[in-house]
Amino acid sequence: MTKFNSLKSAFGIGLLGAVLTLGACSKPHPDVKARQDMMKNYGDAMKVMGGMVKAPDTFDAAVFKEQAVFLAEDSKNPWQHFENKDAVGNATESVWAKTDDFKMEAENFQQATAQLNQVAQTATSAEDVKPAFGEVGKSCKSCHTEFKVKDDDEK
Ligand code: HEC
Numbered sequence: 001m002t003k004f005n006s007l008k009s010a011f012g013i014g015l016l017g018a019v020l021t022l023g024a025c026s027k028p029h030p031d032v033k034a035r036q037d038m039m040k041n042y043g044d045a046m047k048v049m050g051g052m053v054k055a056p057d058t059f060d061a062a063v064f065k066e067q068a069v070f071l072a073e074d075s076k077n078p079w080q081h082f083e084n085k086d087a088v089g090n091a092t093e094s095v096w097a098k099t100d101d102f103k104m105e106a107e108n109f110q111q112a113t114a115q116l117n118q119v120a121q122t123a124t125s126a127e128d129v130k131p132a133f134g135e136v137g138k139s140c141k142s143c144h145t146e147f148k149v150k151d152d153d154e155k
Contacts, residue, residue, distance in 0.1 A: 032089035035081040056126035065120045072117035075110040090149040105143035112139040
């Protein structure tokens with residue numbers, strides 16, 4: 001029985017080690033966490049605005065403006081968190097291999113959000129913001145196509 005017990009405890013320690021290693025891996029790099037948190041907020045803002053664009057009678061100028069201001073002001077922030085090559089997250093290697101292209105996507109995004117913000121300041125209907133909103137959506141997508149690892153539910 002002693003042999004069995006010591007085997008069992010060795011196995012136990014092995015398992016514990018595996019759990020600890022997994023724990024270390026699932027804790028994201030601070031840069032990855034920072035930029036993913038920002039991107040999540042982008043997703044939320046786009047959902048709020050997109051809902052109004054899809055259902056124009058729900059358009060609320062004040063709420064739309066608030067989201068547009070947020071996007072425009074925050075649009076310069078995520079990119080500093082893509083400098084460390086060890087912070088891979090769900091970024092593709094193109095982020096570091098094609099830095100000029102990535103920078104261009106980030107700049108296009110800042111322009112698109114600035115434009116949307118400008119339009120939103122005087123918008124009174126979903127119709128007013130639709131084209132500029134569409135450009136922002138395209139900009140998210142365009143960057144994700146090359147620089148973000150695909151989610152399982154994306155094509
Ligand atoms: C210049 C490139 C670029 C632009 C523009 C961009 N993203 Fe991203 N986004 C990324 C990259 C790269 C990732 C993967 C980050 C990671 O996991 O490390 C990402 C991740 C995300 C995620 C997943 C976050 C998570 O929790 O893992 C969401 C949601 C997202 N983006 C939404 C948006 C929305 C909405 C917009 C437009 C309003 C946008 N992004 C604009 C590059 C971009």
